[in-house]
Amino acid sequence: MSLxxxxxxxxxxxxxxxxxxxxxxxHLAAQPDGMWKxxxxxxxxASALVIDPSxxxxxxxxxxxxxxxxxxxGHCEPQDATLAExxxxxxxxxxxxxxxxxxPGGPVTLDRHPIPAPCHWHLDVQYAAxxxxxxxxxxxxxxxxxxxxxxxxxxxxxxxxxxxxxxAARARLKV
Numbered sequence: 001m002s003l004x005x006x007x008x009x010x011x012x013x014x015x016x017x018x019x020x021x022x023x024x025x026x027h028l029a030a031q032p033d034g035m036w037k038x039x040x041x042x043x044x045x046a047s048a049l050v051i052d053p054s055x056x057x058x059x060x061x062x063x064x065x066x067x068x069x070x071x072x073x074g075h076c077e078p079q080d081a082t083l084a085e086x087x088x089x090x091x092x093x094x095x096x097x098x099x100x101x102x103x104p105g106g107p108v109t110l111d112r113h114p115i116p117a118p119c120h121w122h123l124d125v126q127y128a129a130x131x132x133x134x135x136x137x138x139x140x141x142x143x144x145x146x147x148x149x150x151x152x153x154x155x156x157x158x159x160x161x162x163x164x165x166x167x168a169a170r171a172r173l174k175v
Contacts, residue, residue, distance in 0.1 A: 004028060004035050006082045007044055010106060010125065020110050024123050034123075037075045042112075042121030046086035047073020048102065048129040049165050050095050053175045058154060058166060059137055061094055062145040069149075069157040071165055073124065074142075083107070087127040095131075095146065096138025103128040109168040111161045128169035 001009075011024050024044065033039045049071040050059040060069040072094035073087065080086035084102055091100050111124045137146045149157060154166050 001081075003076055003080055003082065003086075004032070007035060007125070010083050014107055014110070017110050020112060023112065024110065024125075027123060035076050040120065042123055043075070044083070045073055045075055045122045045124045046080075046083050046090060046127070047071050047124050048087040048091035048100070048127040049108075049162075049169050050091055050097065050100065050129050050131050051103075051169060051173070052131045052135065052148065053173055054133070055148075056175070057148045057150050058169075059095055059097075059131065059146060059148050060154070060158065060162070061140075061143040062147070064142055064144050067144070068159065069147075069154075070162060071126065072129075073126070083125050084127060087125070088129060091127075091129045094140050094142055096140060097131055097135045099132040099135070100129040101132075103130060103169065103172055105172060108172050109165055111165070113161060126165050126168075128165075128172060 008028055014021055028034045031039050035044050063070050072091040074090045076086045088102055107125045108128050109126045113122055115122050139146050
């Protein structure tokens, strides 16, 4: 099965955000290359919010290009067999934390946002990942900084998309 096929299956089984979910499916139906950065009309991305539920906090990255506090994530790569694998790979690479595990149940939310040219849209499929006990983060070349924030502190540093992701992840985890 291709990554494109996996994305279609993931989105078909995703419950909620019906209009946005359908927009993602329509995009994939119209764009055979809709998984890849080269698709200039937009492409799917995969991200994961790294959570330490025992301490009530999330790890955010100060994105080097956007200069915003965001969850870990990015473009799908040819070696990614599934969206979940892409999200976990991105979270591991950008956080420097090995042993992350995705929260069961598939994506926790979807977020479509405009990006600078030459592409127009990121269609982000957002997961949540649990940090192992004693996890120590390490800044990657894609980040200016990494920092743990309590759930309540996220509103002071990030935008609405991250707040929605934190809320959806907390609801999934019941924390």
